[in-house]
Amino acid sequence: MAENQFFVDSGKLNEKALANKHRLEQDPSYRTNHMEYMEGMERIESDIMDKVMSHMNDYDPDSYTAVDVRRALSSNRCSIDDFKALLSPAAAPFLEEMAQKAKMATSRHFGNTVYIFTPLYIANYCENYCIYCGFNCYNDINRKKLNYEEIEREMKIISDSGIEEILMLTGESRGASPVEYIGEACKLATKYFRNVGLEIYPVNSDEYRYLHECGADYITVFQETYDSDKYETLHLMGHKRVWPYRFEAQERALMGGMRGVGFSALLGLSNFRKDALASALHVFFLQRKYPHAEFSLSCPRLRPIINNDKINPLDVHEKELCQIICAYRIFMPFVGITVSSREEKHFRDGIIKIAATKVSAGVSTGIGDHDEKYNGEQEVDAGDEQFEIADARSFDEMYNDIAGEGLQPVLNDYVYV
Amino acid sequence: MIKINGTQIDATELPLLAYLEENGYNPKRIAVECNEMIVPKSQYANCILHSGDVVEIVSFVGGG
Amino acid sequence: MNNDTFMLGGKEFHSRFILGSGKYSLELIKAAVENAGAEIITLAVRRTNTKDTENILDYIPDNVTLLPNTSGARDAKEAVRIARMARELGCGDFVKIEIMKDSKYLLPDNYETIKATKILADEGFVVLPYMYPDLNVARELVKAGAAAVMPLASPIGSNKGLATKEFIQILIDEIDVPIIVDAGIGKPSEACAAMEMGAAAIMSNTAIATARDIPAMAGAFKSAIEAGRAAYLAGLGRVLERGASASDPLTGFLRD
Numbered sequence: 255m256a257e258n259q260f261f262v263d264s265g266k267l268n269e270k271a272l273a274n275k276h277r278l279e280q281d282p283s284y285r286t287n288h289m290e291y292m293e294g295m296e297r298i299e300s301d302i303m304d305k306v307m308s309h310m311n312d313y314d315p316d317s318y319t320a321v322d323v324r325r326a327l328s329s330n331r332c333s334i335d336d337f338k339a340l341l342s343p344a345a346a347p348f349l350e351e352m353a354q355k356a357k358m359a360t361s362r363h364f365g366n367t368v369y370i371f372t373p374l375y376i377a378n379y380c381e382n383y384c385i386y387c388g389f390n391c392y393n394d395i396n397r398k399k400l401n402y403e404e405i406e407r408e409m410k411i412i413s414d415s416g417i418e419e420i421l422m423l424t425g426e427s428r429g430a431s432p433v434e435y436i437g438e439a440c441k442l443a444t445k446y447f448r449n450v451g452l453e454i455y456p457v458n459s460d461e462y463r464y465l466h467e468c469g470a471d472y473i474t475v476f477q478e479t480y481d482s483d484k485y486e487t488l489h490l491m492g493h494k495r496v497w498p499y500r501f502e503a504q505e506r507a508l509m510g511g512m513r514g515v516g517f518s519a520l521l522g523l524s525n526f527r528k529d530a531l532a533s534a535l536h537v538f539f540l541q542r543k544y545p546h547a548e549f550s551l552s553c554p555r556l557r558p559i560i561n562n563d564k565i566n567p568l569d570v571h572e573k574e575l576c577q578i579i580c581a582y583r584i585f586m587p588f589v590g591i592t593v594s595s596r597e598e599k600h601f602r603d604g605i606i607k608i609a610a611t612k613v614s615a616g617v618s619t620g621i622g623d624h625d626e627k628y629n630g631e632q633e634v635d636a637g638d639e640q641f642e643i644a645d646a647r648s649f650d651e652m653y654n655d656i657a658g659e660g661l662q663p664v665l666n667d668y669v670y671v
Numbered sequence: 672m673i674k675i676n677g678t679q680i681d682a683t684e685l686p687l688l689a690y691l692e693e694n695g696y697n698p699k700r701i702a703v704e705c706n707e708m709i710v711p712k713s714q715y716a717n718c719i720l721h722s723g724d725v726v727e728i729v730s731f732v733g734g735g
Numbered sequence: 736m737n738n739d740t741f742m743l744g745g746k747e748f749h750s751r752f753i754l755g756s757g758k759y760s761l762e763l764i765k766a767a768v769e770n771a772g773a774e775i776i777t778l779a780v781r782r783t784n785t786k787d788t789e790n791i792l793d794y795i796p797d798n799v800t801l802l803p804n805t806s807g808a809r810d811a812k813e814a815v816r817i818a819r820m821a822r823e824l825g826c827g828d829f830v831k832i833e834i835m836k837d838s839k840y841l842l843p844d845n846y847e848t849i850k851a852t853k854i855l856a857d858e859g860f861v862v863l864p865y866m867y868p869d870l871n872v873a874r875e876l877v878k879a880g881a882a883a884v885m886p887l888a889s890p891i892g893s894n895k896g897l898a899t900k901e902f903i904q905i906l907i908d909e910i911d912v913p914i915i916v917d918a919g920i921g922k923p924s925e926a927c928a929a930m931e932m933g934a935a936a937i938m939s940n941t942a943i944a945t946a947r948d949i950p951a952m953a954g955a956f957k958s959a960i961e962a963g964r965a966a967y968l969a970g971l972g973r974v975l976e977r978g979a980s981a982s983d984p985l986t987g988f989l990r991d
Contacts, residue, residue, distance in 0.1 A: 325970070331908065353985035542909065545874060572989045602989030673791050676782045691789030700790045701783050702823035707816060709823050712914065715844075719749075731791050733764070734779025734804055735755030 256568055258522075260385035260488075262561050263395035274391050278383060278490040283651075288486040288495045295499045296458040296506060302539045303501055309334065310480055310532040311382055315525075318342035325385045327351055332585045339535065340581035341527045354608045363587045367664045369612040370649065371419035371455070376400045376439055378621050378637045380432030382492030383415055384478075386523065388559030388640045389618075390424040391492070395560050398621040398637025399430055407448035408444050413446040415616055415649045418665040420447045421474065424642075426455035426494050433461045437468040448666040451516075455493065458504035462510030469671060473507040474516030474555070475500060479524040480532035487524060504539060514548035515540070516592070521575065522556035527610030529576045534585055550574035550590030550612070551582055557596050557641040572601055576608075583609035595643040599655075602645055606661060615652035617643050620648050673725040687718035689726075700730050737893025737945050739968065741913055743775075744861030744882050745828060746800060751930065752775040752960045754803065754953065755916065755940020756791065761771075763949045764794040765962065769955035777802045777938065781820050784849060792826075801826040802863065804833045809919040811850035818855050830855060831885065841891045845872040849879055856880025865917050867901040873910050884910055885938060887918035888929065892941045897928060907933040923959030930963025 261279055263272060277284045289296055318339045326336035327348060338353060340553065341484060377399035380389040388395060400408065412420065421444055424431040436454055443450045451472035452465060460472065479485050482497045489495045504515035518537050519529035530553075537549045553575060555567035576598075582591060593602050593610040595617040603614055618627045621637025628648070658661040673680045675690070686720075687710065691698060703710040704727040710718055720726060740747045752774040756764055768776060776799050778791060785816055795801070801820035810816035811834065818830040831854070834847045848864045849872065856862045861882045866872055868886035885901050887988050889895035895918065897903070909913045911934030918924050926937045946952035 341975060350984050350986050354897050357985060409869045542911070545909075573986075573991075576989055600990065606987070608985050677806045695785045696783060700792065700824070701883055702780075702820040704816065704820055704823075709819050711823070712825075718937075719885070720813050722909065725821070730783040731778040731801070731821075731824060731826075733756040733758065733761070735757040735775055735816055735938075735944075 258386065258568065260562065260565065260566050262393070262590065263340070264392065264395050264561070265482055267392065271392070273382070278316040279385075279493065280324070282486075285486070285490055286495060287357070288489070288497050289482065290496065291499055292493055294458075295484055295493075295496060298502055298506060298509070301496065302409075302505060302536070303505050305539045305641060306480070306532050306535045309535050310528050312531040313338055313343040313528055313531050315423070316528040318344045320344055320347070323348050323618075326584075327355060333539075334535070334538075334585075335559055337581060338531060340584060341578065343527075345577060345581070346573070349573060349580070352577065352584065353608045353659070354574065356580040359583050359587040360609050364480050364611050365662070366660065367611070367667075368606045368664045369419065369590075369664050369667070370417065370615050370652055370656070371449075371451075371612065372417045372614055372616045373421045373619070373648065374405075374408060374412060374443075374624075375423045375619055375621050375640065376405055376408075376436075376638070377427070377431045378640065379409050379424045379427040380425035380492075381427045381429060382494040383490045383496060384492075385488055385490065386520070386556060386559070386565060388638065389609060394561070395638035396636070398635065402438060402442065404622055405439050406445075408622060408624045409446040412616065413595065415628060416653070416665070417616060417649050419449040420446055421434040421453055421472075422470075424451045424455070425479055426492070426627075428493070437465055439472045440465060441469035444607075444670075448535065449668040451514075453516075453534055456506070459506040459509040462507045462512055464510075466511045467671070468553060469561075471512055471592055471668075472514040472516065472548075472550075473504065473512050474518075474550075474552070475503040475507075476518045477501060477533070478520045478534070480519060480529050480536075481524045484524040485496060503537075504542075508540070508544045514550065514590075515550060516550040516590075518552035518554055519627070520554050521570040521578070522557060526570045527573065527629060530581070532608070533538055534582055537589060549586075549588075550592055552580055552588075552592045552595050553582075554594055557644070559641050560638055563642075576605065579605060579609045593644050595645040595647075596641065598644045599647065603655060603659065606656065607659060613652065613656075615647055616645070616649040619643060673720050673724050673726065675720075676728055683722045685720040687720055688715045689721075690720070691715065696728060702729050703727070713725070723731055741962065748774050748800075748936075749934040750957075751872055751964055752926075752957055753777065753888065753917075753936055753938040754943070756795075757940050759949055761789060761791055761794045765796070766792065766950035767953040768796060768799060768941060770950045770957065771943075771985035772957045773799065775800045775802050775829075775910050777804050777940070779804055779806045780817050780824070781807075788910045800829060801828070802829045804831040804865075805851070805912075806832050806835075808832075808851075809836050809970060810844070811847040811854065814847070814851040815854050818851075818860060819858075822860070827861075828971075829858055829861045829863070832862060837859050839910050843867055843887065848872075849875045852876050852881050853879035856882075863877040863915065868899045868906055870902075870905050870909060873941065877910060879911055881912060883913040883915050883935065886916045888916050888925070889919030891918040893919050894935060894942055894945070895919050896921050896925040900928075900932070903929070903934070923955045925965035926956055927959040927966075930960050933965045934963075936960075 322339035624635035805814040889898035
């Protein structure tokens with residue numbers, strides 16, 4: 255299989271930093287044990303990881319046939335084995351039937367509604383070397399962390415555009431963006447938005463409780479890949495390297511009182527069928543353990559980043575992505591499915607008619623550039639973007655496009671208690 | 672008065688084992704509860720019932 | 736020998752038929768157990784009648800696990816007392832919790848059942864609570880330590896069949912301990928249907944006790960339960976759905 259070439263050397267790195275970077279890339283023994291919790295990382299009692307991993311390890315996508323796919327499509331209830339069949343290559347010729355079945359499941363659970371939100375990046379400092387990410391600590395980009403006034407200014411611009419739900423993001427740096435900083439940002443967000451979610455570095459359950467008290471109610475953590483051996487080769491340095499602590503983030507968030515949790519693998523990093531299986535089962539088993547919680551799945555594919563425009567999702571083409579999303583919907587009709595601006599307009603317009611229930615609009619993955627992006631005002635010192643987006647529609651455009659398709663755009667459906 | 676399976680027995684003290692034997696109970700097939708506490712089989716010989724005690728002697732019957 | 740077994744309280748069972756022993760004569764119990772192939776039989780606890788010379792235990796084969804119930808209990812406290820007496824009778828730690836506050840319909844009190852389950856599970860009992868099929872209650876029962884959950888199919892003794900089918904299916908889909916369908920199963924075909932749905936076992940008493948030929952009906956239930964289980968394991972065939980039309984494709988937008 256083809257592989258992405260991720261390694262890029264910045265001319266600005268000094269000799270020592272460059273040597274360290276190269277050694278991390280080339281010498282596995284130089285890297286820390288990615289299965290070992292670092293100091294301060296909470297350990298919880300949970301059997302979820304074992305359950306998910308045993309299914310993923312046993313899954314052989316090529317062992318499924320058209321007969322298995324037909325059985326899965328004709329059944330009223332989708333078992334785990336049916337789901338595995340729907341994710342397999344054997345299901346490719348049945349994509350239209352899957353879409354029809356997924357559409358019925360979506361409309362039964364969500365009617366014809368589509369939720370709109372926008373992400374707000376408040377800092378892009380990062381302590382990790384994740385080789386595919388634009389924020390990685392060795393990548394030469396403009397770094398920025400918004401102060402509280404800047405955050406509030408961004409929020410006001412976004413809120414004025416009509417958006418009511420916000421997802422706040424930071425680069426993964428506890429040092430630059432401590433929990434208290436994020437907590438204060440949450441408090442500000444509750445002034446402007448009805449619904450506040452976070453996509454930040456994983457924290458302990460008491461910290462999730464604090465952030466919940468500050469007003470956040472949803473936590474999204476992408477596992478990137480559930481193949482821990484592959485993960486080790488992609489996340490070479492930093493706290494993010496610890497795979498199990500990341501895996502347990504959603505459960506800690508629920509223990510901390512968060513209402514909802516979001517999941518995903520970053521498609522294109524590893525075997526996407528196995529990663530899609532593990533992502534869904536991660537939700538499936540946690541839902542059984544925490545039935546009161548709300549669950550959502552994203553389905554991001556790899557995108558080009560600043561200083562590396564060659565990065566692509568390899569064998570995960572639009573058809574494969576559509577198959578994954580349809581399989582998610584058929585397996586778990588109740589789950590929210592988010593399709594971000596990593597995908598192009600035609601794909602997002604198509605997939606919201608089948609299975610996606612949430613889309614972003616008015617997106618910037620940069621730091622402090624909403625005035626520029628929304629109002630055309632020139633900004634001098636904005637922080638650079640995490641990845642290149644593929645759908646730059648504004649909130650108004652997205653709202654009208656959704657309504658134009660005969661669907662009902664929804665800005666929030668939420669109560670904080 | 673001691674109450675055994677709903678019947679009042681006119682006694683102030685009554686050795687349990689003697690009562691069970693006199694009344695034809697098979698100790699292997701019964702359980703005894705005194706004032707809502709189980710009397711273990713090993714204690715039958717030492718157990719003296721006193722006035723005011725409420726005793727239930729039960730066994731298995733058919734049931735669904 | 737079949738390898739399709741299920742576990743309760745650390746014991747492995749091959750038969751998925753739990754036989755009730757109420758409402759019929761002691762002489763018929765042995766034949767009924769044998770024809771049913773049952774490995775678990777339920778019993779009740781009552782004040783000892785000293786006039787009886789015979790005891791039901793003399794009629795139950797040794798290899799059968801006894802499952803005393805707490806019938807007669809109207810709240811958790813009474814159920815706990817009856818369970819402790821049953822254990823003192825010396826036949827193991829299994830108990831079926833049955834708490835009925837309602838003497839007209841004999842419906843179980845789910846809330847008291849949760850309380851009793853917690854207390855008895857903490858005392859080391861293997862607790863099988865009889866309940867009205869409510870998903871939230873079933874989850875609480877599992878959390879409280881239940882070894883299995885026993886939802887009713889229809890009012891006890893009614894022989895009305897799977898009136899709560901949809902809700903039992905939800906329990907089967909969502910609950911990780913065995914779901915044993917109890918009460919109201921009137922016919923072998925209904926026991927078979929419940930097994931096809933994925934129930935772990937069937938508990939039946941009245942349907943057998945009120946049959947003209949009790950041992951023969953026990954045998955009929957055995958066959959039906961085995962057939963239903965085999966069908967479940969085989970994977971039911973597909974039911975073709977109507978209505979889905981590909982005339983307006985949903986996936987026409989896909990590129991690359």
